Amino acid sequence: MKKIEAIIKxxxxxxxxxxxxxINVTGMTMSEVKGFGRQKGHTEIYRGAEYRxxxxxxxxxxxxxxxxxxxxxxxxxxDKVSTGKIGDGKIFITSLEETIRIRTGETGTKAL
Amino acid sequence: xxKSLLLATIxxxxxxxxxxxxxxxxxxxxxxxxxxxDYVWTLVAACLVFFMQAGFALVESGMTRAKNSIxxxxxxxxxxxxxxxxxxxxGFGLMFGVSNGITGSSGxxxxxxxxxxxxxxxxxxxxxxxxxxxxxxxxxxxxxERTKFHAYLIFSLLISAFIYPVFGSWAWGxxxxxxxxxxxxxxxxxxxxxxxxxxxxxIGLAGAIMLGPRKGKYKSDGSVRPIPGHNLxxxxxxxxxxxxxxxxxxxxxxxAGSTDIALIFVNTNxxxxxxxxxxxxxxxxxxxxxxxxxxxxxxxxGLVAITAGCASVAPSSSVLIGAIAGVLVVFAVLFFDRxxxxxxxxxxxxxxxxxxxxxLAAGLFxxxxxxxxIIGVQLLGIVTCFAWSFGTGLLMFYVxxxxxxxxxSEEEEMEGLDYSEHRGxxxxxxxxxxxxxxxx
Numbered sequence: 274m275k276k277i278e279a280i281i282k283x284x285x286x287x288x289x290x291x292x293x294x295x296i297n298v299t300g301m302t303m304s305e306v307k308g309f310g311r312q313k314g315h316t317e318i319y320r321g322a323e324y325r326x327x328x329x330x331x332x333x334x335x336x337x338x339x340x341x342x343x344x345x346x347x348x349x350x351x352d353k354v355s356t357g358k359i360g361d362g363k364i365f366i367t368s369l370e371e372t373i374r375i376r377t378g379e380t381g382t383k384a385l
Numbered sequence: 386x387x388k389s390l391l392l393a394t395i396x397x398x399x400x401x402x403x404x405x406x407x408x409x410x411x412x413x414x415x416x417x418x419x420x421x422x423d424y425v426w427t428l429v430a431a432c433l434v435f436f437m438q439a440g441f442a443l444v445e446s447g448m449t450r451a452k453n454s455i456x457x458x459x460x461x462x463x464x465x466x467x468x469x470x471x472x473x474x475x476g477f478g479l480m481f482g483v484s485n486g487i488t489g490s491s492g493x494x495x496x497x498x499x500x501x502x503x504x505x506x507x508x509x510x511x512x513x514x515x516x517x518x519x520x521x522x523x524x525x526x527x528x529x530e531r532t533k534f535h536a537y538l539i540f541s542l543l544i545s546a547f548i549y550p551v552f553g554s555w556a557w558g559x560x561x562x563x564x565x566x567x568x569x570x571x572x573x574x575x576x577x578x579x580x581x582x583x584x585x586x587x588i589g590l591a592g593a594i595m596l597g598p599r600k601g602k603y604k605s606d607g608s609v610r611p612i613p614g615h616n617l618x619x620x621x622x623x624x625x626x627x628x629x630x631x632x633x634x635x636x637x638x639x640x641a642g643s644t645d646i647a648l649i650f651v652n653t654n655x656x657x658x659x660x661x662x663x664x665x666x667x668x669x670x671x672x673x674x675x676x677x678x679x680x681x682x683x684x685x686x687g688l689v690a691i692t693a694g695c696a697s698v699a700p701s702s703s704v705l706i707g708a709i710a711g712v713l714v715v716f717a718v719l720f721f722d723r724x725x726x727x728x729x730x731x732x733x734x735x736x737x738x739x740x741x742x743x744x745l746a747a748g749l750f751x752x753x754x755x756x757x758x759i760i761g762v763q764l765l766g767i768v769t770c771f772a773w774s775f776g777t778g779l780l781m782f783y784v785x786x787x788x789x790x791x792x793x794s795e796e797e798e799m800e801g802l803d804y805s806e807h808r809g810x811x812x813x814x815x816x817x818x819x820x821x822x823x824x825x
Contacts, residue, residue: 318672319611320679320731321719 274369274382275343277350279334280308280362285354286332292349293336299385301336312359331362337369339382422642427508430637434515437630438465438522443623445526448614448678448730452801453530454811460534464521464541471546472517477510480550481561488554489563497562509561512640516577519634520549520585526730527589530599531798534806536791540592540781548777549584552770556580560640571759572766573751575649576638578693578743579766584774586737590726591778596792598727600799609722612729617677624681628657631688635695645696652695653688656707660687663711671715679715682731686714686739693740694747702750709746710739741767 281289286303293301307328314327338346347364355361374384442461446454468476474494482489491497497506521544525537555565556574574580604610614620635653636646664683668676687707691698694706717734728734748755748763785791797805804810 317613318674318676319613320676320722321668321672321715322609322611322722324611324613 274337274372274385275340276335276337276367276369277343277346278365278367279350279354280306280331280364281334281350281354282360282362283330283332286334289334289350289353292353293346296342296345296349298336298338298342298346301334303335304333306331306333310360310363329360337372337385339385419642423640424505424508426642426646427512427637427640430633431508431512431515433630433633434512434519434637435630437515437519437627437634440623440626440630441519441522441526443619443626444681445529445623445730447616447619447621447623448526449529450612450801451615451812451815452803454615454803455807455809456534456802457525457529458811459807460525460537460541461522463538464525464545465518467538467542468518468521468545469514471542472514472550473510475546476517476550477513478550479547480553481509481513481558481563484554484558484563484565488551489558492562506561509640512637516581516634517545517549517553519577520581521545523582523585523732523736524589524592526732527586527728528592528596529729530802531596531792532592533790533793534802536785536789539789540785543781544585544588548588548774548781549581552584552773553580555769556766567762567766567769570762570765572762573697573747573759574693574744574766575696575747576635576692578689578691578740578747579770582689582692582736583740583744583767583770586733586735586740587771587774588778589728590733590737591775592782592791593726593728593733595779595782595786596727598725599729600795602727603725607725614678614729620678620681624684628684628688631657631692635692639696648700649695651700652691652698652703655700655703656687656691656695656710657684658687659704659707660684660690660711660714663687663708664715665711667712667715678731679718682714682718682735683711685735686710689736689739690743690746693744694750697747697752698750699752702746702752706743706746706750710742713738713742741771 279289283305290301307330309327309329314325314329316323316325318324334350336346343366347366350364371380372382372384373380377384438461442458445461446457449457477495478491478493479488482491482493484490492506495506495510498504521541524541524544528537554563555567556572557568557580558565559568599612601610602612631653632650636649639645639649661680661684664686665675665680667683668674668679687710690706690710691703695703698706714731714734717738718728718731721728721733726733744767745760745763748760751759782791793802793805
């Protein structure tokens with residue numbers, strides 16, 4: 274099992290979610306987060322003076338899938354959110370030790 | 386034959402008498418309608434000017450941080466309420482009472498009205514009290530986010546009861562029972578670019594200087610760190626309300642239902658539009674993007690500037706007066722920021738700088754020609770207004786600072802005045818952003 278975390282632009286969430294459901298991802302969790310990458314946020318102007326906004330609003334999408342499904346999921350996310358411009362986001366993949374469905378006690382991919 | 390001629394003559398005379406009598410009655414009826422119209426228009430205009438209080442409350446709260454919203458709203462509520470009482474008790478008499486050579490000196494507590502007597506003084510007072518409140522409320526914006534509430538109550542009352550009416554008596558006393566030296570010289574300020582707007586702004590300037598900038602407004606190297614307002618839709622709504630209110634402020638200053646109001650309406654609207662456009666383009670050129678708060682300030686700048694000359698300049702002049710105000714306001718905001726006078730809403734730039742410009746422009750663009758004499762009197766009025774309002778303002782704030790205190794403590798400022806001064810929260814259901822939580 275792998276845990277996939279994708280940091281994406283907020284307005285891409287709907288499209289990514291629909292796509293993931295289509296390829297039979299069973300569930301996901303999202304949170305509203307703020308952050309920056311290499312470009313270090315952006316600047317805004319208020320009454321003639323520039324100021325830096327470091328933390329830009331993003332969506333963090335977390336989902337856990339079987340190893341066999343990882344590349345399909347990553348390709349889908351990349352396909353849905355990529356604009357080729359700065360700020361498209363990142364995908365992090367980590368190995369996951371265990372998943373447990375609380376209701377039944379099932380474990381592993383059966384619990385996904 | 387002779388008899389019938391006589392009879393015919395008598396009949397003719399009688400009927401002529403009837404016609405004359407009917408003419409008199411018709412004239413009387415027309416006068417009554419005109420009188421009623423004057424009352425109705427003056428009081429409808431008073432409503433529009435009153436609504437400007439809502440506009441100011443929205444502009445000021447929107448351009449400051451969420452943690453100070455209750456405080457701004459309380460100040461706007463209280464400057465109108467305290468101002469109404471102060472202007473009723475003292476201010477109106479000082480401004481419009483029979484002159485003692487310096488100010489008015491009769492008609493305190495509306496004593497010019499007796500039940501059953503001429504109610505014009507009531508209509509006139511109602512129109513004037515909303516003007517007084519406009520001057521008072523301008524100060525609130527310039528001193529936002531760091532002034533003690535009880536200090537605000539004290540000086541707001543003093544402005545409405547004393548500082549505003551004294552200058553007003555010099556320029557406008559003759560509109561009722563008084564008479565002042567500035568109006569005797571021919572000073573033109575139809576609806577108050579100087580009398581209302583500059584008075585409020587120069588007092589606000591004195592206050593902003595006496596307070597010092599908000600914590601965090603300047604970095605250690607002295608450059609500006611902007612403190613963005615928390616709700617620009619409120620600011621925009623406020624500006625539209627002020628624009629609407631100005632259709633009472635300027636055309637209502639006829640205090641008469643006459644055809645003159647058409648020109649004044651048009652001039653008012655043209656100047657506002659030109660001011661907004663000019664400020665937008667200047668901000669676009671200077672900052673790379675059309676900036677909203679400057680553009681909104683530009684509309685107000687145009688409105689303030691046309692207020693003095695709205696009844697005496699041509700529509701084409703209004704466009705020019707408004708456009709120049711729109712340019713001036715952008716540079717004035719940047720200038721006051723640079724010299725470290727922290728005016729969160731741009732009140733001094735909009736009402737002070739553009740009020741002075743508009744007063745000068747009323748002389749420069751006077752329909753029917755201008756002269757050095759006219760311009761000289763306009764300049765004298767502008768300078769006198771600054772000296773009186775800024776001078777008494779400084780003195781008043783100094784005394785308040787040394788007695789009850791003027792500025793809240795640093796911790797209270799970081800906490801926000803909503804909590805420290807009013808033990809409340811304007812948006813209890815919202816999680817405040819990290820920006821508002823920063824240490825300044």
